[in-house]
Amino acid sequence: MDARPERFVAPRQQGRRLANPLARKFLNFRQLSRTDEEALDNALERVQRIGSREDIVQQGDAPRFVHVILEGWACHYKHLQDGRRQITSLLLPGDLCDPPMFLLKTAGQSLGTLTAVTLARIPAETMQAITTQSATLQECFWWDMLVRSEIQREWTVSLGRRTATERLAHLFCEISLRLKSAGMTNGVDCEFPVTQADLGDAMGLSTVHVNRSLQELRGGGLVGLRGKRLRIYNEESLRALANFEPSYLHMNQ
Amino acid sequence: MDARPERFVAPRQQGRRLANPLARKFLNFRQLSRTDEEALDNALERVQRIGSREDIVQQGDAPRFVHVILEGWACHYKHLQDGRRQITSLLLPGDLCDPPMFLLKTAGQSLGTLTAVTLARIPAETMQAITTQSATLQECFWWDMLVRSEIQREWTVSLGRRTATERLAHLFCEISLRLKSAGMTNGVDCEFPVTQADLGDAMGLSTVHVNRSLQELRGGGLVGLRGKRLRIYNEESLRALANFEPSYLHMNQ
DNA sequence: CGTGGGCTTGAGCGTGGTCAAGTTGGGTGG
């Protein structure tokens, strides 16, 4: 795990200030004052790179930071003792990994990377500080938490009541939209660096069945998934198949 | 829906102040000052009674209140258009139904009762007020949200990777503990006013299969479930079967 | 050029679903 501490510097582009990925996400909910934005920039510290398939937080650890993904994908997961694994959430660039978890004494689930990841973190005290200083930021963190919770609920619906193909279709719709809000796709073509085994662990399916369901989606001309890229050929049909209602993601309020 | 507005009055018992169910729950996390406790008592307003199987909030509604269950059971759920239903969470006495959801423009899922329910509510403005006035209360609400989120994650694990019997066993362990923390059971015998159909909708199973799995648990001498009461005969085996690790509920920190 | 991780395919099986018919029992009205 080659960590190399350095302060986060929000990239600037074409003269226009490009918000850091977290600020960018919050903009879906609220305008941020210059002060808020700076507070947020300063809060992110110790940018570090972590390899693929490594743990950032392990089950039982005492949480001391809020992590933010800058690049790469990660996930929360849990192992049962006989080896079964369930991925409970997927974390994309710009995502907060563990909103004020340090209010809890121990992390309930592990947080691991799916690809190489660049991440920043906010120490508990900083979190406390910026959150008491700015009511807006406080609401932003709440908002983020509420949205993740909606996503989690929707996963519950998928795992409980959707068929294998529906689940995958629904997940593709969700991820595509989330990446779009992070400015990482035009909605047609995006990175999707997740193995079929991972997909299975996320959607409660076996690898084999993921593969076959994927073929069904491909066969219907709905999506393409090759070489870590997802292509959505027919978004309308995909959404119809998945019964996808984007409102739960609460984008562009 | 016979609503009869009245202010919430915390019951007193044997000289010792008995906290309102919300305060009581928060005590799992933090001591509350007298001021905090009073603020909380005053925040709860318009106690009302709602019949069984009615909606408190419907999908798409604009949230304006945080509801607190005083008596009875409720649930969040979602219908798919072909009639499939998934219950995404179970709400017990003392539970907050929708933490600061009014930060979101619309409710993603419906909130309905499973039994007759007595509930109080906190208006958005009050929520704002008590939360800015007391850092402790603010943390309490965060804590509650984080715990619900852990529960939600554990459901994801159940639906994704546990067998039917394991799911039910795990749920029984969870509910029993949650009721215990609400002071509503000694850990052996508790109310369980949920039909097998509801259980199926919660755990992603058909009613028929719930029934058969239940018989398996009964046959093993682990639990009894009759007449809206749950009896846990052999907690140890039940937990072992379910692979139940109570830490995710973060009780008695 | 070789190797291993990830993907694909096939065959057989099992958990859990569906459909349909009873049975039980709590709650209501006579």
Add this chain to the structure above:
DNA sequence: CCACCCAACTTGACCACGCTCAAGCCCACG
């Protein structure tokens, strides 16, 4: 207090979605 009724529960027969095991394939990487 009993009779009735309907919702909830139970059982059986059959079926299918998705799992397991096993083998082979592809291709990115060293």
